[in-house]
Amino acid sequence: MFIALRTEVEAALEGALSRLELPTDDLGIEEPPEDVPAVLASSVAFRLAGEMGATPPQVAAQLADEIDVDDLTYVARLETQGPYLNFLPSDAYFAETLAAGTDDDYGALPDRDTSVVVEHTSANPTGPVHVGRARNPIVGDAVANLLEVAGYNVERHYYVNDAGRQMAVFTWAYETFGEDDLESDSDRDRIEYDLVRYYQKGNAYLEEADEEAVEAAEAEIQTILQGLEAGDEATYERVQAVVDQVLGGMRECLERLPAEFDEFVKETRFMRDGSTQELADRLRETEYAVLEEGAWQLDLEEWGIEKKLVFLRSDGTSLYTTRDLAHHEWKFDTYDRAVTVLGEDHKLQARQLEATLDLLGNDTDALDSIHFSWVNLPGGEGMSTRRGTGIMLDDLLDEAIDRARDEVESRLDDRIRDDDLDDADVDRIAHQVGIGAVRYDIVSKQPTKGITFEWEQALDFEAQSAPYVQYVHARCCGILDEAGIGVDGDVETEVDADLLETDAERHLLETIARFPAVIEEAADDLEPHQVATFTREFGEAFNGFYRECPVLADDVDPEVREARLALVAASRHTIANALGVLGVAAPESM
Template structure:
């Protein structure tokens, strides 16, 4: 409803300005301050004051007088307040909002027909997912959910680096070391079992006898050459390691959850010939140079000081080369391609975009979402050295801490057998993992995060449990009423708290639209906090069930609308909405 009201307000402003002979290119529509009784406001009078040669307040007053609210269905009246033009909504607006939000799919936008691929996570399959990079699957999965809810046809892709030196080292190490030479795995899980070989291999290459290291390097080079030449036996050797590690990584990621429609392998673009064809096109560019025994692109005239190396002297391609072929494939098969990358990949993203343009591609459909890494208070983490905190560890601790918090808050329901141990476990998982996801996704991606338990699991502050509790409360109220409200008259919802809640509910679809356009799911998290505060104010001040049947049914309808709104907002963020807490 808010989207329709905003459209009508913009049309009313444009019509008024046209009638006054003033330009309509910037209408200045915005949300008013909290102390203003209006749904929308316009600051356009400030912009027009100089051109019109009149005071902003005078222009605002004339705009308000020119608009006939009767011509715009959701506009009740338009008022000038100083230099601002305020738009107040009609009862029809509130009635339609309440009715629309009683649908379980409330907030989902109409299909756009646009095919979007979102590539995220894409961590090298060299071991368990660690906390430092956990922001990628959390943000990426939230973007997938957000774009889907905004009406796009979305696919989630994981780009698998199965052709680089790391995988050649891993394969050599797996085939070289005996399990008896390795320490016990930290978990009985494929990625934890296999990462021991990778760590042992790296340690040997750094510290082993020179002659044996040279022999190992020769075998590693042979594996890389085998991949580049399309040798099927080599693909099978590397594939055993890659698939083993990926199976464990998928299991960890599914706990978040972060699911993928396709795992796209680098070797695909070697085997289908697109990498080789791309290399020939790159060599023909004016920017192509052969320096330091490698083919490179000199991108300095494009403002990029570091060259992009795309072919080694031994004829093997590099990750950026294959990624360029991958991006051309995405541009050919999708209307828009979103890639979630760590901040340390900013240069690479710039090189890829620039090179694609040099190759004649339209890069407008490409979006990159760059994020800073997640740190724990004790500092940054590293998988290669085996000293990091793995995602599994974080999620285990999240569930355990949440269980302790939930048990400490349990009321007599547990003694009445209304909540058994399975319920406690379910709530602990929903709250614990929800707290991790919410704490990560609620921050603007470009800002660094230091994850702190006290903040993430705070039931009283702006956190996942704080918002989840609102959903649980709506479920409790509706369960207690044990009746579905019929057709209601929203006009009986007269208090400021009721109207504020209706207005916040009405803005949910607009929040989805704006966050999807910006590829910024943290805007939805901000909305959920505002929603929770508004609902809690309503709950404190308005008794839902009373002897006034008409008022009780209207308030129950408002609670049902609130339940659907907050459940869908949390779902977009990938956070479960518990029915009880």
């Protein structure tokens, strides 16, 4: 209903400004401070004061006189407060919010008939996913969820780097060394942990072996790279034998988050189908192409980029970015819009790619990039798959679940444990809370800000964390269960919303009403952390209602009871769907 009210306010202001023959390009609509009872306010009087030759409060009063509130459905009153116009909600606003909130899909926006491909994670298949890269699948998955709820037709892609030097080194090492040559046992019984030892052994050999041995190894590695470039089927199959095994293990790790994909797009696809070579040929024909020391490069100064982009090496082989350019042109041909989630170390590459796509005549307005900073652990451990250092994402998730289980166990007294929760329940809750704590803590921060993951903060049931928000959902489910309705039961929706008249009830309804607008704005900005912020605000609003407004007490009027139960049901749908966007489980009990 917030979106409907905002639309109504916009139309009312535009009409008033038009009648006064004033510009309507900036309405100054904003959410007022918490101590103002309005749902929306307008500061447009500030902008118009000079043009109208009056003070802002005088302008606000004149505009208010031009708006007939009786013509509006969701606005009950319009009040001026100095230079501000404050719009107060009507009974219809609250009644329709309550009815809409009891829908299972509450918050989802209408179909936009627009396809979007969200590419994220895309870590090189050289070994286990480490903690430093955890932000990519978590943020990427949340962005995809957010766009889907906002009405887009979304596909989730993982772009597999299976043609670069790293994979050539990996393939050579896998074929060269045996188990007896490896210096350590596998850290975990899963294929990528086993095979990464070959990759690490190969890199160590290239650093430590004598010059003649290194030259021989480099010749074999170069043969693999040349074979891929030439489209040699036997070389491709050799590399894929490594890539597919490692990628299979990485997928198992990512599914724990969960972060799932519709397609794993391999960069060799764009070499084998000829599109990379075709693109390189087009680039060489542009006025921006220069040949320096045998390598073809692009001069992108016209786009404010000083560093030239090499798109063909002196030996004629393509680079990752060359293949990614072909990949992106395929995206533009297949989808209406492309969103890519990248680490902050890819900013220059992303700028070069966008500029090159532009000079090739592509509509780069359809391209969006989200850059994120790394996740650190206390102590600042370094992360390197090549050297075999760092903390793996699997280890972080295991510890999160163990710590959550300890926290849950500490909160259960013997009676609750015996009567309501068995070991399977505790395990379920520990998994939901532990994984949720990791995801929520990471996605709730602005991507550009670095994160140091702190256990105490992430698993604090009393602070604004995943457990804090998850507990709101569990509390809603508990109330509905106690009322005999249950989570999947039908709550009475034909209730009188006017009975929800306390400040706590009205504040909760207003917060519920904002949810679709939060989805809309967060999707437009590609910022899922806005949804996380909303969940914390929602948690505070619901807990205020829970403290002040008993639902099932014996002395509560039956009609009020039914209205409050509907409000609890609307609250449950709101928080469950918001958590769903973030990829955080909504436990029914905690």
